[in-house]
Amino acid sequence: xxxxxxxxxxxxxxxxxxxxxxxxxxxxxxxxxxxxxxxxxxxxxxxxxxxxxxxxxxxxxxxxxxxxxxxxxxxxxxxxxxxxxxxxxxxxxxxxxxxxxxxxxxxxxxxxxxxxxxxxxxxxxxxxxxxxxxxxxxxxxxxxxxxxxxxxxxxxxxxxxxxxxxxxxxxxxxxxxxxxxxxxxxxxxxxxxxxxxxxxxxxxxxxxxxxxxx
Numbered sequence: 001x002x003x004x005x006x007x008x009x010x011x012x013x014x015x016x017x018x019x020x021x022x023x024x025x026x027x028x029x030x031x032x033x034x035x036x037x038x039x040x041x042x043x044x045x046x047x048x049x050x051x052x053x054x055x056x057x058x059x060x061x062x063x064x065x066x067x068x069x070x071x072x073x074x075x076x077x078x079x080x081x082x083x084x085x086x087x088x089x090x091x092x093x094x095x096x097x098x099x100x101x102x103x104x105x106x107x108x109x110x111x112x113x114x115x116x117x118x119x120x121x122x123x124x125x126x127x128x129x130x131x132x133x134x135x136x137x138x139x140x141x142x143x144x145x146x147x148x149x150x151x152x153x154x155x156x157x158x159x160x161x162x163x164x165x166x167x168x169x170x171x172x173x174x175x176x177x178x179x180x181x182x183x184x185x186x187x188x189x190x191x192x193x194x195x196x197x198x199x200x201x202x203x204x205x206x207x208x209x210x211x212x213x214x
Contacts, residue, residue, distance in 0.1 A: 031080040034214035036190045038167040038181060041153060043101035044093060045120050056092075056118040056135040066117035068097030068136035073168070073196065075209040076129040077156055084129030085213060088158040092133055093120040094151070099141030108141065137205075140175055149175035149182060154211065161213040168209050169195045 051060040057070055077088040095101055098111035102119025113119075117136065125131045138150045152168040169176055169191075176182050176195075185191045196207040 032078060032082055032212045033189060033193050034080055035164060035166050035193050035210075035212045036185055037165060038185075038194065040155065040165045041167075043103040043106055044153070044155070045101075045103050046105075048122075049102060049118055049120055051118055052120055052122050053118075054121050054123040054131075054133045056094075056121045056133065057116075059116060059118055062116055064116040066096065066136050067114050068117075068139070070134065070204050071137050072132065072134050072204055072206045073152070073209055074130065074132040074206065075211060077125045077131065077158065077211045077213065078129055079161060080212055080214055084127070085158045085161060086125055086127035086129055088125045088129065088131075088156055088213075089122065090125055090131045090133075090211070091120070091122045091155040092135070093153045094135065094138040095141055097136055097139050099139040137170070145180060147175070147178065149173055149179035151179075151182075154209075156211050156213065158213055164211060164213050166194060166211070168207075170207070171195055171198055 049059075057066040073092075077085040077090065079085060093101065096114040096117040096119065098114055100106055100108055100111055100113040102113070102117075106113075121133055121135070123131050123133065135152070138152060140148055140150050142148050150170055150173055154164070154166050154168060156164045167181065169182055182191065182194075185194065193212070196209040199206040199208050
């Protein structure tokens with residue numbers, strides 16, 4: 001969980017909160033493993049697209065479809081005790097098939113942005129905590145030590161449990177083992193918690209990704 005301006009590191013024993021000049025250890029309740037906090041990155045959109053629904057592959061008013069491999073991501077928003085956090089707000093943002101974000105600060109001139117891709121989406125979880133997005137498998141981007149593996153940023157907000165900002169990674173993605181942000185997570189348990197699970201393949205692969213708020 002992250003409140004903007006305060007960094008929280010999840011460990012196997014609990015939470016370590018880095019505030020202004022001090023460190024506070026907090027024990028996590030027994031139950032599910034909390035989803036680790038990760039950086040929101042530089043491209044959380046400062047201006048949201050007009051079309052900000054849960055289907056990022058289509059943009060209202062445009063007949064084309066986003067480039068790239070279409071996928072579906074679904075899961076539940078849960079507390080560490082396993083209770084559904086219904087009506088939580090779930091947001092995602094990611095690179096398109098060309099490695100570009102829907103954000104004016106992305107100055108990558110190597111490729112043009114895909115105008116058929118929404119880039120950002122938001123949804124309200126159902127009463128049982130379920131959410132679903134239709135998007136594309138994001139491209140990697142950057143170079144050298146700053147090369148990012150394919151990933152999707154998530155922001156979740158629940159009135160009682162606060163905010164979580166994290167990143168989703170894909171199973172069996174070779175670049176995961178070279179990604180500095182992914183490797184910065186403290187151990188296999190944390191890395192598993194941010195790795196989606198392939199539910200089914202086919203024309204539109206489906207991935208499952210639960211979000212557990214501490």
